[in-house]
Amino acid sequence: MSTSMNGTHLNIRNNGNGVVKHGAANVPHQSILVVEDDFETQQMMKDILRNEYCVLTAKSAREAMDILENSQVDLVLMDMMLHESESGLELTRRIRHRWPQQRLPIIALTAHAFKAQGASCIAAGCDDYVTKPFHIVELRQLLRRHIDAVSHSENPT
Numbered sequence: 121m122s123t124s125m126n127g128t129h130l131n132i133r134n135n136g137n138g139v140v141k142h143g144a145a146n147v148p149h150q151s152i153l154v155v156e157d158d159f160e161t162q163q164m165m166k167d168i169l170r171n172e173y174c175v176l177t178a179k180s181a182r183e184a185m186d187i188l189e190n191s192q193v194d195l196v197l198m199d200m201m202l203h204e205s206e207s208g209l210e211l212t213r214r215i216r217h218r219w220p221q222q223r224l225p226i227i228a229l230t231a232h233a234f235k236a237q238g239a240s241c242i243a244a245g246c247d248d249y250v251t252k253p254f255h256i257v258e259l260r261q262l263l264r265r266h267i268d269a270v271s272h273s274e275n276p277t
Contacts, residue, residue, distance in 0.1 A: 150267055151176055151192060155184045155211065156199040156229070165197065168256055169263075181206040181214070188215065193224065194267050197250075200230040200241065209244040216245035223273065225266035 151174040154165045162177045169175050176191060178184035181204055187193065196215070200208035212226050228241035228249035241249045247266055250259055 150174065150194045152263065153178060153184065153187055153191075153193045153196045155179075155181075155196060155202070155208065157202050157204065158199070161199070168259065172260065173263075180204045181211045184211060185214070185218075188219075194270070195263060196224060196226045197263070198226055198228055198246065200228050200232075200237075209240065212241075212244045212246055223270050225270060227262065227266065 150172075152169055153176045154162060154169075155178045156162045156165065157179045159179075162179070166175045166177065173194075176187055176193065178187055181202060184196075188196075198208045198212060202208050202211065206214070208228060208230075212228070215224070215226065225247045226245060228238075228246040229252065230237055230241065230249055231252045238249045238251075248262060250262060
């Protein structure tokens with residue numbers, strides 16, 4: 121399959137191992153949805169994660185629900201302070217209500233380093249939380265741990 125993006129021609133093909141080739145780079149098949157209304161933070165998260173995951177972004181609850189309805193997502197990284205009509209906590213509850221049987225890790229991204237904030241994220245249905253500022257290596261490890269846990273529970277050996 122070939123496609124063109126901004127005048128750049130890319131060759132895209134699945135190599136049979138769950139890795140899609142984009143030109144010379146290998147892109148893993150696992151995807152993370154970053155729900156974040158701040159464009160700069162979205163870009164930063166893409167930069168941090170793009171070598172390991174296919175990164176989808178949504179700037180609103182509506183966009184996030186559309187992506188979840190129409191795309192395969194392996195993990196959601198959810199900003200808790202969305203400035204739209206719905207907070208990250210409310211959106212997390214809605215996702216859990218809409219797909220109660222689906223094992224989709226949701227990781228809260230919060231600017232508040234209080235244990236009470238983390239507890240409210242977990243109570244809303246998040247699997248874990250990360251406070252800003254965070255260490256990139258720790259974020260990557262946390263995401264990998266949650267994605268691997270779901271992969272292993274769905275495909276036990």
